[in-house]
Amino acid sequence: MIPLQLAALLMVALAGTTVVLVRDPLRMTILNAVYALTLTILFLVFQSPDVALSMLVVGGIAYPVVLLAAIARVRSGSEHE
Amino acid sequence: MSRRARITVFAFAAAGLAALLVASVVDLPAFGHYQGAYGNQLNREAVAERHTTNVVTAVVFDYRGFDTLGEEFILFASVVGVTLLLRRHKDSEDEESVLRKAPDDHTRSDAVHVGGLLVPPALFLLGLWLVAFGLVTPGGGFQGGVLLAGSLFVVFLAAGFRPYHHLTPTPWLDFAEGMGAAAYTLLGVGALLAGASFLHNFMGPGLRGTLESGGSLPLLNWATAVAVTAAMLLLFSEFLESYVVPSTRPLR
Numbered sequence: 001m002i003p004l005q006l007a008a009l010l011m012v013a014l015a016g017t018t019v020v021l022v023r024d025p026l027r028m029t030i031l032n033a034v035y036a037l038t039l040t041i042l043f044l045v046f047q048s049p050d051v052a053l054s055m056l057v058v059g060g061i062a063y064p065v066v067l068l069a070a071i072a073r074v075r076s077g078s079e080h081e
Numbered sequence: 082m083s084r085r086a087r088i089t090v091f092a093f094a095a096a097g098l099a100a101l102l103v104a105s106v107v108d109l110p111a112f113g114h115y116q117g118a119y120g121n122q123l124n125r126e127a128v129a130e131r132h133t134t135n136v137v138t139a140v141v142f143d144y145r146g147f148d149t150l151g152e153e154f155i156l157f158a159s160v161v162g163v164t165l166l167l168r169r170h171k172d173s174e175d176e177e178s179v180l181r182k183a184p185d186d187h188t189r190s191d192a193v194h195v196g197g198l199l200v201p202p203a204l205f206l207l208g209l210w211l212v213a214f215g216l217v218t219p220g221g222g223f224q225g226g227v228l229l230a231g232s233l234f235v236v237f238l239a240a241g242f243r244p245y246h247h248l249t250p251t252p253w254l255d256f257a258e259g260m261g262a263a264a265y266t267l268l269g270v271g272a273l274l275a276g277a278s279f280l281h282n283f284m285g286p287g288l289r290g291t292l293e294s295g296g297s298l299p300l301l302n303w304a305t306a307v308a309v310t311a312a313m314l315l316l317f318s319e320f321l322e323s324y325v326v327p328s329t330r331p332l333r
């Protein structure tokens with residue numbers, strides 16, 4: 001295993017742990033996107049650019065958007081209906 | 082259960098999981114020594130057969146094109162599901178009342194305005210490039226499509242709900258979503274009419290390493306891109322209209 005791969009794996013472990021340790025949903029969503037970015041780098045380092053791109057758009061765009069919409073819904077829930 | 086007992090149970094479970102993980106990782110083939118017969122055969126033959134230099138896209142839209150058809154309809158069904166679920170929230174609401182009820186989320190920061198002018202076009206262009214060159218270099222309809230939709234999310238982030246709403250009229254999105262899914266299916270039927278099996282690549286392979294390579298593969302790729310872009314935007318618009326619009330303050 002070359003040092004670059006080791007560094008990418010360590011980054012994923014670190015980012016993943018951070019997501020679990022944070023308690024605020026909004027921060028968790030942002031950190032989850034950062035975690036997705038480290039996974040993207042991991043896939044790139046392990047020579048799977050297509051998977052890296054999928055990870056980038058799903059983890060960086062699609063999933064945070066759904067989570068943010070849900071958080072916005074919960075926070076504004078007491079003000080209408 | 083006391084804290085001590087819980088930690089003991091966790092320690093046992095974690096040790097067991099760690100042992101299983103190590104045991105399975107040790108037996109993996111070394112990095113770069115892929116064992117699958119099918120993958121290796123595709124790597125040898127796909128470029129010669131289809132003239133697409135990105136074998137992954139050749140698998141997704143050609144050799145396993147039927148699986149992608151299924152995935153496309155999963156996305157289609159989930160968009161229909163979300164639209165139906167959120168419909169009761171906006172019963173008897175027309176375009177004008179949606180715009181009237183939307184909070185005043187006009188941004189006042191110059192930095193955000195400049196970013197909002199620069200970032201979306203760049204992202205949009207990158208998305209188009211990812212789709213178009215998906216069969217030559219890494220990329221494809223799914224990734225490019227989400228990025229195209231993402232560039233319009235940035236419009237919402239930088240300029241607010243109204244500019245986003247004007248750029249993404251729901252009837253057009255509905256049309257694009259249906260057309261993308263239909264085009265994929267009709268290309269499959271086109272292969273049947275040409276006398277081949279469903280979704281068979283019925284056009285010539287074209288010039289290797291260019292946008293013309295892959296026969297009917299780039300058409301399936303673009304159909305997917307249109308469907309995915311519209312699906313992502315429809316989902317986002319539905320969420321925005323039922324979550325953000327009814328609230329009395331802007332989304333923070």
